[in-house]
Amino acid sequence: MPDPQPPAIELRGVSKIYPGSPPIKALDDVSVQIGRGQMVAVVGQSGSGKSTMLNVMGTLDQPTSGSVLIEGTDTSLLTDNQLSAIRGRRVGFVFQRFFLLSGIAVIDNVANGLLYTGATRPHRREAAEAVLERVGLGARKWHRPNELSGGEMQRVAIARALVGEPAFVLADEPTGNLDSASSNSIIELLFSLHDEGRTIVVITHNEAIAAAMPRQLQILDGRLVRDTGTIPQ
Amino acid sequence: MNLAPSRLRPSETARVGLGSLAARRLRSALSALGIAIGIASLVAVLGLSDSSKSALLDQIGALGTNLLTIEAGSGFGAGDAALPETSVATVSRVPTVEATSAVYAVDAGVYRNDLVPEDLTGGISVYGTDPGLLGALNGDIALGSFLTEATRDHPVAVVGAVAAERLGVRNLDQPVRLYIGDRWVEVAGVLEPFALAANLDRAVLIGDRAAERYYDAELAPATVYVRVDEDHIDATRDVLAATVDPENPEEAEISRPSDLLEARSAAESSFTSLFLGLGAVALLVGGIGVANVMVIGVIERRGEIGLRRAIGATRAHIRRQFFTEALTLATLGGTAGVLLGVAVTYGYSLAQGWRVIIPPVALIGGFAAAVAIGVIAGLYPAIRAARVSPTEALRSA
Numbered sequence: 339m340p341d342p343q344p345p346a347i348e349l350r351g352v353s354k355i356y357p358g359s360p361p362i363k364a365l366d367d368v369s370v371q372i373g374r375g376q377m378v379a380v381v382g383q384s385g386s387g388k389s390t391m392l393n394v395m396g397t398l399d400q401p402t403s404g405s406v407l408i409e410g411t412d413t414s415l416l417t418d419n420q421l422s423a424i425r426g427r428r429v430g431f432v433f434q435r436f437f438l439l440s441g442i443a444v445i446d447n448v449a450n451g452l453l454y455t456g457a458t459r460p461h462r463r464e465a466a467e468a469v470l471e472r473v474g475l476g477a478r479k480w481h482r483p484n485e486l487s488g489g490e491m492q493r494v495a496i497a498r499a500l501v502g503e504p505a506f507v508l509a510d511e512p513t514g515n516l517d518s519a520s521s522n523s524i525i526e527l528l529f530s531l532h533d534e535g536r537t538i539v540v541i542t543h544n545e546a547i548a549a550a551m552p553r554q555l556q557i558l559d560g561r562l563v564r565d566t567g568t569i570p571q
Numbered sequence: 572m573n574l575a576p577s578r579l580r581p582s583e584t585a586r587v588g589l590g591s592l593a594a595r596r597l598r599s600a601l602s603a604l605g606i607a608i609g610i611a612s613l614v615a616v617l618g619l620s621d622s623s624k625s626a627l628l629d630q631i632g633a634l635g636t637n638l639l640t641i642e643a644g645s646g647f648g649a650g651d652a653a654l655p656e657t658s659v660a661t662v663s664r665v666p667t668v669e670a671t672s673a674v675y676a677v678d679a680g681v682y683r684n685d686l687v688p689e690d691l692t693g694g695i696s697v698y699g700t701d702p703g704l705l706g707a708l709n710g711d712i713a714l715g716s717f718l719t720e721a722t723r724d725h726p727v728a729v730v731g732a733v734a735a736e737r738l739g740v741r742n743l744d745q746p747v748r749l750y751i752g753d754r755w756v757e758v759a760g761v762l763e764p765f766a767l768a769a770n771l772d773r774a775v776l777i778g779d780r781a782a783e784r785y786y787d788a789e790l791a792p793a794t795v796y797v798r799v800d801e802d803h804i805d806a807t808r809d810v811l812a813a814t815v816d817p818e819n820p821e822e823a824e825i826s827r828p829s830d831l832l833e834a835r836s837a838a839e840s841s842f843t844s845l846f847l848g849l850g851a852v853a854l855l856v857g858g859i860g861v862a863n864v865m866v867i868g869v870i871e872r873r874g875e876i877g878l879r880r881a882i883g884a885t886r887a888h889i890r891r892q893f894f895t896e897a898l899t900l901a902t903l904g905g906t907a908g909v910l911l912g913v914a915v916t917y918g919y920s921l922a923q924g925w926r927v928i929i930p931p932v933a934l935i936g937g938f939a940a941a942v943a944i945g946v947i948a949g950l951y952p953a954i955r956a957a958r959v960s961p962t963e964a965l966r967s968a
Contacts (some may be wrong), residue, residue, distance in 0.1 A: 389966075398881060399962045418884045422577045426883015433965060441594030453587075454883035456578030498882070516958040 343458045344410030345371040346537040347395050348508045352404035354390050354560075364390040365401065366450035366560040372506065372539060375446045376567075378533040379548040382557035384426060388541045389510055391557060395539065397421045398430045409505055426454040430499030432509035436491045438483040444494050445470065445479040457514060462501075469497040489520030506537035513544065522570075579891075588895030594803040595868075599900060602654040602864040606904025606944060607855025607911060610937045614912025616850050617933035619810075619919055620791055620843035626925040627836045631901035634709050636829040637669075637804055641795040641815055643891045644822040654823060655749035658815045662795060665814055673792035674698035674771070677782045679752030681775045689751070695734045697751060698772045698793065699782025707796045708765055715743045715760030719841050723778035725758040726785055732764040733772040752776065752786055765830035768796070812866075857904065858944035865897050865952035869959070876956055877964030895947020896954020898942065909934055 356366040364387045364562055372378055372395075380569045382388045393399040394406055395414050397413050400421075406413045407423060416424070425431075430451070448470055451461035457465075469477050473493040492512055499507050509528065513521035525547055542548050553567035579587075592599040593967055627928050641662070643653050648775075655661075663671040677697040680689060704710070704716045719727055728749060733883070740747055740761055756777065764772050782788035793814065799807045808827070812820040876889055879903040882893075919925040 390962075391964045396881070398965075419576055419887075420574065422880070422883050422885040422888075423574045425881055426577045428572055429881075431881040433881075434877075435872050435874070437965070439590075439594070441590055451882055453583060454577040454578060454579055454879075454885075456575070456890060459583075502882075555792065565599075 341478075343374070344407065345497040346374045346376070346409060347372040347539075348407040348410075349391075349395070349401075350405045350407065351402040352391075352394060352406060354387075354394060354399065355402045363560050365394065368557075368560070368562045369404075369406070370555060370562060370565065372537060374536045374537055375532075377529070377538045378551050379551035379554045380539060380557060381543075381545070381554055382549045387560040388557050389396055390560075391437050392508050392510050392539065392541055395402070396431055397424050398431075410525040422454070427502055428505045430502065430504035432492070432495050432499050432512045432535060434511040434564045436483075436495045436515075438494055438498075440483055441478050443482060444475065444486070447483060447494055448497045455502065455546040455568075465501050466497070469501045469549075471496075472500070487520065488516050489523055490525045492516060492520070492524050493527065496524070496531075500531070500536075506539065507531070509538065509540045511541050511543065513542065513547070577885050578886065579884070579888050584888075584891050584895055587892050589706045591868075591872075591892070591896055594897060597863055602860045603900050603904035603907065603949035605857030605860035606901050606941050607857070607908035609850060609944075610858040610905050610908025610941050611911035611915065612850035612853050613847065613940065614909055614929070614937045615915040615919075616846040618844060618912060618916030618927075618929040620839065620846075621928040621930050621933075622916060622920040622925040622930045623839060623923070624836055625734075625928050626923070627832060627839075629926070630766055631829050631832050631836075634829065634832075635801075636827070636833075638708070638767055638801045638828055639797045639804070639808055640768075640792070640826050640828060641797065641811060642824045642826070644824045646949075653789070653793075654793075654795060655816055657788050657797050658792050658905065659966050661814050662797055662811065664693065665807060665810065667800040668797055669800060670703060670707045670798040671795065672701055672704040673779075673795045674700045674704065674774075674776070674781055675782055675788050676793045677752075677777065677786045677788045679786055681694045681734070681738065682750040683750075685750045685755075693734075693737045694773060695731075695737060697782075697786075698771070698774050698776050699779040699786075699788050699790075700776050703778050703794065704776070705762075707798050708768055708771075710765050710768075711763040713763045714762045715758070717760055717762075718776065718778050720806055722759055722781075724780045724784065725778065726751075726754060726781055727759045727778065728756045729760045729762060729776045730758055731762050731774045731776070731958055734775055735761045745796055749775065751777070754785060756769065766832070768794075782943065788921075827840065837862045854940060854944060858948045859903075861897055861904075861945065862948035864900070865893060865949060866955070868896070869952050869956045870954075873959055873964040876959050877961045883964070888956040888960075893953035893956045894946075894949045898927070898945040899944025901941045901948065905938045905945075908941060909937050912937065915961040 349368050352365055352368045354374045356362040356364055380388050394401050408428060445463055445466050448466035450461040452465060471475050474498055475493050513524050528538055548554050555562060556564035595942050659673045662668055675698060679697045680692040681695045702718045702720060702723060708821055740758060748755045749758060783790055793870055808825055811825050812823040814825045879889060880919050916929055
C-alpha cells in the first residue's frame with residue numbers, strides 16, 4: 339500500500355554516469371524529496387549536474403543507479419512508452435530556449451502540450467486558451483512566436499508546460515535568455531503559480547532569484563551539498 | 572499511478588507532418604520537384620512511346636501489311652534486267668493475289684512549262700501506270716481525281732505529293748498543265764503521300780497506254796505492286812519470283828514495304844528503353860534529394876524532436892512523423908509528376924497528330940514508384956530521428 343500522499347518527486351540514491359574516458363559522474367548518490375506544492379530552486383555551477391538532475395526528475399533521462407519516484411511510482415519499472423506517457427501527462431518542462439515551433443500560432447504551440455494525450459484539437463485549443471489567459475497572453479494567441487518578445491515566448495512555453503495540468507513543472511534556467519525586466523516577470527509568474535499550489539522546480543544561476551525561493555538545493559560535482567528545507571510534514 | 576499511454580490521433584500525425592513541410596515550403600517544394608521530374612519523365616516516355624507506336628501501327632494497319640513489291644533484281648549480272656511485260660498478267664493469276672498494279676519507267680523530264688531548261692528536272696521521274704494503282708497501294712487523292720480507264724490513253728497526269736510541292740501545283744481550280752518530255756500534259760489530280768511507296772511521291776504518273784503511245788515507253792514493269800491474301804503472304808511470296816520470271820526467278824526481287832515501318836517501330840522502342848533508363852536515374856536523384864532533405868531535417872530539428880519527446884511523444888510518434896513527411900513529399904512529387912507527364916504526353920501527341928495513349932501502367936507505376944521512393948527515402952531518417960536521445964537533442968539543438 340503506497341503512501342496515500344507520496345511526494346511529487348523522490349530521488350533515491352540516484353547516480354548518473356556518462357560513459358567515456360574517463361566516465362563523467364554527473365549525479366552522485368542524490369536523494370531528495372520534492373513535496374507537493376513546493377517551490378524549489380536548484381543552484382550550482384555550470385556542469386555541476388543541475389540539468390541532469392532535472393532531466394532525471396522529468397524522466398527524459400534515466401539514472402545509472404538509484405530510482406526516481408513520481409507521485410510514488412518507481413519509474414525504473416516503466417517502459418520507454420510509459421515514460422513518454424508520464425512526461426506527456428504528469429510533467430511540464432520549461433527550457434531556457436523556449437523551443438516554440440515557429441510555423442504555428444501561439445495557441446497551437448500551447449495546445450501542443452496536450453498533443454500526445456490524444457485530446458481532440460478543439461479540446462486542446464480550449465485548454466490552451468484558458469492557460470494563455472492565465473499567463474497574460476490571451477490577446478496574443480493568434481500571433482506567431484517570432485512576433486513575440488523573449489519574455490512573452492517564455493510565457494508561451496510555460497503555458498505549454500501547464501496546459502496538461504502536470505503534477506509538477508521543471509524549469510531549466512527559464513530566465514537564462516531574458517533581460518532583467520522579462521526575467522522578473524517570469525519569476526513573478528512562477529511565484530504566482532506556486533501560490534496556486536503548483537509544484538515547481540527551477541534551475542537558476544541568479545542568486546537573488548534562488549534566495550527568494552522557499553527552498554534551495556545546491557549541487558556540486560553531482561552531489562547534493564545543501565538543502566535548505568525538507569518536506570513539510 | 573495508472574496512466575493512459577501517449578497517443579497521437581492519426582489525423583494529427585498527418586497534420587504534424589504537413590505542418591512541418593509547410594513551415595519549410597521552398598525546400599519541400601524543391602525536393603518534391605526532384606521526384607516530380609523523375610516521375611514525369613517516366614510517364615511521358617511511356618505515354619509518348621505508346622502513342623507514337625500506336626500511330627505507327629495505325630498507319631501500318633491502314634496500309635495493310637499484305638502489300639508486296641516486285642522489282643527487277645539489282646544483283647550480280649542484273650544489269651539492265653527488267654521484269655517481263657507479262658508480269659502483271661501472270662501475277663494476277665496467282666489465286667492468293669487480291670490486286671495487282673505496276674508502274675513503268677518513262678524516260679522524260681517534268682517541267683512547269685516549256686521555258687524551263689531541260690536539265691532542271693527537279694529530280695522528278697515519270698511513270699506510266701494503270702488506274703488500279705491507287706487501290707493496290709491504298710493511296711488517296713488530295714486534289715482532283717486519279718487516272719481512269721478514259722484518261723489512261725491520253726496525255727493526262729497525276730502528280731505525287733512531293734512532286735506537286737516542287738512543281739508548285741497547289742490547286743486545280745484553274746486547269747494546270749505540265750510540260751513532260753516534249754509535250755503538254757493536263758494535270759488531273761494530286762496524290763496524298765504514299766506511306767508504302769515513297770518513290771511515287773516524287774513522281775508524275777501518266778496512263779500506261781499513254782506512256783506507250785506518246786513516250787515510246789516499254790511496258791516492262793519497273794515495279795509490280797501485289798496485294799496478297801493476309802493469311803497466305805509468305806506462301807505467295809515464295810512463288811512470286813518464279814511466277815513473274817520463270818526463266819530467271821533470281822532476278823525478281825520481292826520485298827514487303829511494311830517491314831520497314833515495323834523496323835522503325837522497333838527502333839523507336841529501343842530509344843524508349845534508353846529514355847526510361849534516364850527517367851529512372853532522374854527518379855533516383857529525386858529520391859536522394861528527399862532523403863537528403865529528411866536527414867538534414869533530422870539534424871536541424873533536434874530541438875523539435877527533444878521538445879516533442881518532452882511533451883510526451885514516444886519514439887514511434889517521432890518515427891511516424893518523419894516518415895509521414897517523407898511519404899507526403901514523395902506523394903506530392905509523384906502526383907505532380909504524373910500530371911506533368913500526362914500533360915507532356917498530351918501536348919506532344921496532339922502536336923504530332925497522334926492518338927493520345929497513356930498506359931495505365933505508367934500512371935499507376937509512376938505513382939507507386941514515387942511512394943516506394945518516399946518509403947525508402949523516409950525510412951532511415953525516421954529511424955534516426957526516433958533514436959535521438961531527448962536530453963542530447965535539447966542540449967545540442
